[in-house]
Amino acid sequence: MSDSLRDMFFAECEDLLEALSEGLAAMSDGTHDAETVNAIFRAVHSIKGAAGAFALEDIVSFAHQYETVLDLIRSGQLDPDAEVMRAILRSSDVLADLVDAAQNDRTDRPDAMAPLLEQLTRLADAAPAPIATQPPEPEAVFAPMAAMPLTLAPIVGAESRFRIRFRPERALFDNGHDPLRLLRALSALGELTVDCDLSAIPPLGSFDPEESFLAWDMTLTGDIAEGEIRGVFSFVDGLCTLSVEREDDEAPQSTVPNSPLPQPAATPPGEAETPLVNADPPPDPGGERQPVRAGGAAAANAGPARPTLRVDPERVDRLINTVGELIINQAVIGQKIAALGAEPNSEVMSDLDDYRHLARDIQEGVMAIRAQPVKPLFQRMGRIIREAAEAVGKEVVLETEGEMTEVDKTVVERLADPLTHMVRNAVDHGIEPAALRTERGKPAEGTVRLIAAHRSGHVHIAIADDGGGLDRERILGKAVEKGLVSPEAKLTESEIDNLLFLPGFSTASSITNLSGRGVGMDVVKTAITSLGGRVSISSRPGHGSTFSITLPLTLAVLDGMVVTVGDQTMVLPLYSILETIRPQARNVTPLGRGGHVLSIRGAYVPIVSLAHVLGLASEPFDPTRSIFVLIRADGSQPVALAVEAISDQRQVVIKSLEGNYGRIPGISAATILGDGKIALIVDTDTVVAIAAQTPAVQTIRDKEPDHEQLAALG
Amino acid sequence: MSSSPLWDDNATIEFVSLVSGGQSFCLEITTIREIRRWSAVTPLPYSEDSVLGVMNLRGAVIPIVDLAARLGLGRTDPTARHVIIVVAVHQRTLGLLVDSVSEILTVKGGAIRETPNVRSDDSIRSIRGLLQIEEEMSRIIDLSALLPAEHEDAA
Amino acid sequence: MSVSVLAIDDSRTIREMVSRTLGDAGFDVTTATDGKAGVAAFEGRRFDAVVTDINMPNLDGFGVIEAIRGGRTNRRVPILVLTTESGPALKERARKAGATGWIVKPFEDRAFVDVVRRVTGGA
16 A cells, blocks of 8 residues: 555544544533534544554544444444543543554554443443444455455356356346346356347337336356356346356356345355444434535534635645745845845835735744644544543543644644643642642642643743642752752742753652653753753642743744854754853863863853854854853753854844755754845754763864863863 | 667757866756855754855755865865856756856767776766867766766755 | 536535545546535536535535525436444435445545545545
8 A cells, every 4th residue: 555545544534533532522511413423433433544544543443333333333232422522532531542552553552442442332232232343344445346256266167057046136227237238248247148138128119218228137157156147246236137047067056046145155255254344334413414524624514614625735835935935035025125225214125125014924824834733632632531530540520722723733743742741740749639628628639730822923822730739849959959059049939840851850750650661851842942942831839830942833943042153143942041141261271181161150061162062163262252142951951052143133034955955963954144144053963972971072082282272072 | 888879979958067177078968947145054963074064045955065175176265266066967956066167068979988998986977978078088977877866865 | 527526515625635635537527515505506517426514504515405406407417425324324314315335434545545546436
């Protein structure tokens, strides 16, 4: 199966799973109308149908059982009570997991799969009507019989002779069959002689052109099995009178007239008839239905779905790129006109201003195409919370706000992991056990709130719980114990709270199987900073904690600081910069072989010459003639990057280098500045990592004989 | 080198002839996107000697390779008179710095000679065939061999 | 002249699969995303065969068959039902509704093409 089809399948699954969870959410809110349940059923059914084509057996068998239960709910045979709702909610999670596993070529099964399958089977069995509970029909993996006559082993080398009488009924024509095609199919099996019986044709006057009057008597000779002949007629079973007799030798004769009931004898193993399966969908419940777009919103309260447009993301990226050019082009023209001496309030400058606004509007519009609502992400979190709450035996509900807030697709994707970690933390550590909550006068059921909003060109996301809040005493104690803070340090409450983000810090004193996986909040912080965002925490003892995330609207544009490095203009990502420092000579101290440290407010920070790390320096490093940009890279200690000059801060359009060139250590991408020149965007994490490697330092030293003067690291 | 003719004897092929490192070469015209004057490039850290840097080609960032250096004919010292031939190979776009571009040649496939299998260094490996232009022998550059797909992925 | 097939399925993966499989076999394939759209497409031009899913929003496969068989034009067109179930009850129902034949999903490309060829006698 081709990859593009596979991709299409998984993209469709994503939509269907979304429709499924929307439908389930509506059901949980008490909407049990036919269309909601139908849409849920169809989502599962469609996943199963397409999964079969890719031989994804786990999905097929799970979806089958799931669908059986949904079908019972749909037909009113099963009441969606609390237990049933729970089962079908959890099943949607497992189905999503299975799809995810398949997409990533994993074969592991979610832990919950086996117990849920059992529960679904039990639910199906308990329903009043006789229900099929067997695993997915084995024939699902076979092609239809008619198309595979060879699934019945023919008697090899034995010539057989059959006498066939075939009299179509009118229904055969009504069903779109053409006897001639059947005869042609027969003639493909062997040597066919046909005798057409016209005796039933009435006199012309009473002739009904749509009625069937013809009958055929045929003999078919060849190396043929009777099943093959019946196979040809499999679709017209019950629409004709058919007799197939073997003429030669002692072979048992088969003269059973065709009846509307399927004949086992004529059915090859691939289509072995199963006991009555409750496969018939119930009659359409009323013709009046809301139009539902494929895989789209099905919730009853969602109103008619808006039409959407599917576009290849590459096209959008190209468009974003071109619009980026437009913005740069506008800046270039602006500079040139200014250089020609145009007055700031002259007509041309105000026209140029209009141009700038239009270009920005277009840019925003284009960015909006890539934007996606955070809703599916939040819905996933709902499921994480259900699982987490179940694992630790707490009652926790999710409340969401602003779930239609739109964020760049990539941001949505890359937020999933940090958000998962934070909501798990909230359930595991934030929300108190029910008994304690009751004691504290709170509702036994805890609440986790996910809030998304746009504010001043950024996206804000908050994860708030109404739990016990942070235990500052314990956090501080632990930080001191781990040597992260000196015992004498006087920290504000907020400083204590944010100690959580320090690498290696973990508050759980007992490792639970939820969040105690050796991953700390520092990983969350790293993930968010890598998106150009920030995260902070606030907490009120007894009332809960709130994590606040601020993210850029898009990844195509970066807030950067433009600096000069070894005669080159480069861009440092703003998110990694703590501050810029113009040092006084006494603040720079040589340390070790060729190393320097910078003293800032009593602390010592290693100095790294960016030009030397990137091999762009032609002269020995002179720390006294540098400006330092204090950066915080990848959880390490701050490092002072030495550059020659700092020009300004601005947004730059990110241009990938990988397409035409490849990866470059220390460089994440490039951008084009207002003057049309290319500036490389520094990957600060890698620069620090390169500088920290002895071989790299060695290389720099090898290049420069005067290594005593070189930058090195503390 | 090429044991079987790469071009049909009767096919008509267009080449652009050029000079690099003082020698005559040609490139099949279908691989060429455009030809432009040299302008300053932004050097890349950790790049090979033959990679001069990147240039802004109407918003795309394209690497510029010194053809002479790549062929082992010594480095070119670019000036405003030098020329960049923008080529597409392996779905990448990049620029080749050459001394000058001479003319467009239309030849029959049968006129192309195989590269004699003498040595196998860089200057030979990237040559697909030879073309007699008046008194001179011009070398047909094999871009795929010159710029293999994954080659620039710096370690 | 190529044989025209109308394929109706709400799953775009299946639609694409049907469309590619039949297209590669030389059929001229038109797709529709649900029963209603399928019937509308059917009324818009003459098709040599229809392949339809059963479970669909806005008119299911049975509805499609009924609409076509009860319509005015081309009502004896071969209609194949694409289904994941292959129980006799469903087949009986499909036959009663007027289906010409059925194809069990997942289908094998060759087998699928063979069935369509058999009922259309073409491509």
